[in-house]
Amino acid sequence: MNTSIEVRDLRKRYGTTTAVDGLSFTVAPGEVTGFVGPNGAGKSTTMRVILGLDAADAGHAHVGGRPYRALRRPLTEVGALLDAEAVHPGRRAKDHLLWMAHSNGIPARRVGAVLEQVGLASVARRRAGGFSLGMRQRLGIAAALLGDPPVLMFDEPVNGLDPEGIVWIRGLLRALAAEGRAILISSHLMGELEGTADHLVVIGRGRLVVDTTVSDLLAAASGGRVEVRTTRRAEAMTVLANAGGTVTLTDNDALTVTDLTGEEIAAALTRAGVPFSQLSPHRATLEEAYMELTRESVEFGVAEVHP
Amino acid sequence: MSFRHLLRAEWTKLRSVNRWLLALAAAAVFTVAFSVLAASGGSTDRQPDVAVGPDGKPVADDFHFVHRALTGDGSIVVRVTDQQNSHPQAMAGVMIKNGVTRGASYASIAVTPAGSVRMMADFRDVEKHAGTAPRWLRLTRTGAHVATYDSTDGSTWREIGAVGLSALPATAEIGMYVSSPGEIRLERSAGSTSVGAESTTGRATFADVRIDGSAASSWTSDDLIQPGRAEKDGPPVGGTAGGAGTFTLTGTGDIGVNEPPDDTVQIGLFGTLAGLLVLVPLGVVFVTSEYRRGMIGTTFAAAPARVPVLAAKAVVMAGVTFTIGLAAALAAFFVTQPILRDHGFTPPMFPTPSLAEPRVLRAVIGAAVFLTLLTLLGLGAGAVMRRGAPAIATVITLTLVPMFVGSVVPAAAARTLMLITPAGGFAMQRAKPATDWLVEPWSMIGPWAGLAVLGTYAVVALTAGGWLMRRRDV
Numbered sequence: 001m002n003t004s005i006e007v008r009d010l011r012k013r014y015g016t017t018t019a020v021d022g023l024s025f026t027v028a029p030g031e032v033t034g035f036v037g038p039n040g041a042g043k044s045t046t047m048r049v050i051l052g053l054d055a056a057d058a059g060h061a062h063v064g065g066r067p068y069r070a071l072r073r074p075l076t077e078v079g080a081l082l083d084a085e086a087v088h089p090g091r092r093a094k095d096h097l098l099w100m101a102h103s104n105g106i107p108a109r110r111v112g113a114v115l116e117q118v119g120l121a122s123v124a125r126r127r128a129g130g131f132s133l134g135m136r137q138r139l140g141i142a143a144a145l146l147g148d149p150p151v152l153m154f155d156e157p158v159n160g161l162d163p164e165g166i167v168w169i170r171g172l173l174r175a176l177a178a179e180g181r182a183i184l185i186s187s188h189l190m191g192e193l194e195g196t197a198d199h200l201v202v203i204g205r206g207r208l209v210v211d212t213t214v215s216d217l218l219a220a221a222s223g224g225r226v227e228v229r230t231t232r233r234a235e236a237m238t239v240l241a242n243a244g245g246t247v248t249l250t251d252n253d254a255l256t257v258t259d260l261t262g263e264e265i266a267a268a269l270t271r272a273g274v275p276f277s278q279l280s281p282h283r284a285t286l287e288e289a290y291m292e293l294t295r296e297s298v299e300f301g302v303a304e305v306h307p
Numbered sequence: 308m309s310f311r312h313l314l315r316a317e318w319t320k321l322r323s324v325n326r327w328l329l330a331l332a333a334a335a336v337f338t339v340a341f342s343v344l345a346a347s348g349g350s351t352d353r354q355p356d357v358a359v360g361p362d363g364k365p366v367a368d369d370f371h372f373v374h375r376a377l378t379g380d381g382s383i384v385v386r387v388t389d390q391q392n393s394h395p396q397a398m399a400g401v402m403i404k405n406g407v408t409r410g411a412s413y414a415s416i417a418v419t420p421a422g423s424v425r426m427m428a429d430f431r432d433v434e435k436h437a438g439t440a441p442r443w444l445r446l447t448r449t450g451a452h453v454a455t456y457d458s459t460d461g462s463t464w465r466e467i468g469a470v471g472l473s474a475l476p477a478t479a480e481i482g483m484y485v486s487s488p489g490e491i492r493l494e495r496s497a498g499s500t501s502v503g504a505e506s507t508t509g510r511a512t513f514a515d516v517r518i519d520g521s522a523a524s525s526w527t528s529d530d531l532i533q534p535g536r537a538e539k540d541g542p543p544v545g546g547t548a549g550g551a552g553t554f555t556l557t558g559t560g561d562i563g564v565n566e567p568p569d570d571t572v573q574i575g576l577f578g579t580l581a582g583l584l585v586l587v588p589l590g591v592v593f594v595t596s597e598y599r600r601g602m603i604g605t606t607f608a609a610a611p612a613r614v615p616v617l618a619a620k621a622v623v624m625a626g627v628t629f630t631i632g633l634a635a636a637l638a639a640f641f642v643t644q645p646i647l648r649d650h651g652f653t654p655p656m657f658p659t660p661s662l663a664e665p666r667v668l669r670a671v672i673g674a675a676v677f678l679t680l681l682t683l684l685g686l687g688a689g690a691v692m693r694r695g696a697p698a699i700a701t702v703i704t705l706t707l708v709p710m711f712v713g714s715v716v717p718a719a720a721a722r723t724l725m726l727i728t729p730a731g732g733f734a735m736q737r738a739k740p741a742t743d744w745l746v747e748p749w750s751m752i753g754p755w756a757g758l759a760v761l762g763t764y765a766v767v768a769l770t771a772g773g774w775l776m777r778r779r780d781v
Contacts, residue, residue: 051608054780069611080608086601088324095323103316103609105309143605 369560381520687768
């Protein structure tokens, strides 16, 4: 795994503000790693340190086992989109990519190829100043893909994209990961990563909150709960409670049951002659899982203030 | 990643923003247009009836001459017994000259109160040695060859120098002369320089005068003097007294190259002042526009070695501004010279300058170098400050304010100002030697001093910019 990103004990201060505080994680090839945290959590700072733009105060961030500044032709090893606005408005889209290509000795034909890939081929000769935010995001993604790098980093790539664009970028990220690339994608909304990310690195206040796979996180958040739909709620609650379950009313005709398997619930209700229309294991969304994580950290914070 | 790649990248950046290409074209147009304006506003009242030397250059040729016609080879020996200290560069000596027409070919040897024995020929110094009056002087003609000697006792002679004067006819005037240059008085105030020269009168006594060869029997006395000056200053004060081999001469005026300080090449390149107002901001913005939009992050992600990035920017910018600047300077030179001739800058006082003259070529190239270095200073300032407006304001202020201040303060202060600010770079556009006689303060320092001052500024700014770029977070 020579081509992945490795962040180790990273610390970065700006004046008296600690932006990143002892952060460690890795990004593996062939996966989309979501990098999640509220605004100001240190995501962009971490990415800037990985790219060698800002210097770490302690620890390190390596790409392919080396610090970024040691890379000879960095665009062919890491592609990054940090800020879609970082384009001179007077420059044509193709010229913006062309100077980048020249700087790393990348053949000029790659410019046309990546513009095609992100759907900007028809506006290649238009000035970036006239682009919508969505078009600029696509241009930034084209720039990241220019050197055909095995590692890609995108900072909030979904920002400003229309629904069609969001669907497009999810497909693109999945496809890039399927080609074996390591992909790090940051977001302050966990929901944006639903169905895209394989792995999650969640940070808050510059520190790691959790580093896990999406499936583990969802399983933990689902917690063996089963949803039951029935028109005879009162009877069903009594029957299930007597059978040893913990029951909560979640909707007009829905109950959430824990401590009983689906099979046990079905047997108990059938035995008691209570009809039910649906019996399904609860699937938590990433958003719920994230809320649960952050709620814990919020509660923890409150407990500290009022012991 | 090689430096060649970086150069290509920066060149692509520069050529792909239309507004920047427009600015480059505007810089060239402004430079030429403003030069034309400066040339059209110029005028001169320098004396038109100036003497012209054998090489066509304007010369001063004013002195008192007591002489005899000498045919063929021969020599003159005198003992200068006494010389009044009327001016350090006053001369008392002997001369052979093609008649008494001002500007005619000659060779001479004289002592000066400044303490030198000075041989001249055709208005230029041939040799100089230490020595004062009293002193023996000898001048010998052999065909076109003239040699001079001095001696402290009249028997042991030291050769001072020798020249070949092809323009000397078979019969030439040989004799004693006294000259004494005017005392220059210079006043600089609020944008004007007034220069006055107060004439001085030299006096010297010659003894043991002897001419060998077939010379006319009688002495003739002449005052060579510029016609215009004669009217202003009254009749010539030259005179001769004595006899029996002893003469006392009084004379006024100077002998030597008399180029006016006004430099038509410099006037014709003045438009770089307008060109720099466009090029300096361009140099600044070539760096700061990247900071303004965060594009510098993209640049440094593509090329993590930051000093080479700044170097590539500087090389690309220097190449482009030098090319544009040179084209504009050449155009300005060719367009303004006819205009200046129409405004009175005519030969012989103002010989038509040619690019074949090294000093003219140097001034035209100097204008391009001046624009290039100022643009690089802007680029460096942009790298240091990272914001366009303050960087532009700093460089433009450092360049223009000393220009204006320097033209109203006393000469010494003006010279200092030119030696410590980028404004001194204007001196690179001067074809003639440095002079205190003009209102333009940068005329006071030579072109190489101007190059050194502005070059230092540009190098320091770029070095500081590179150092800061490497040191700080983007």
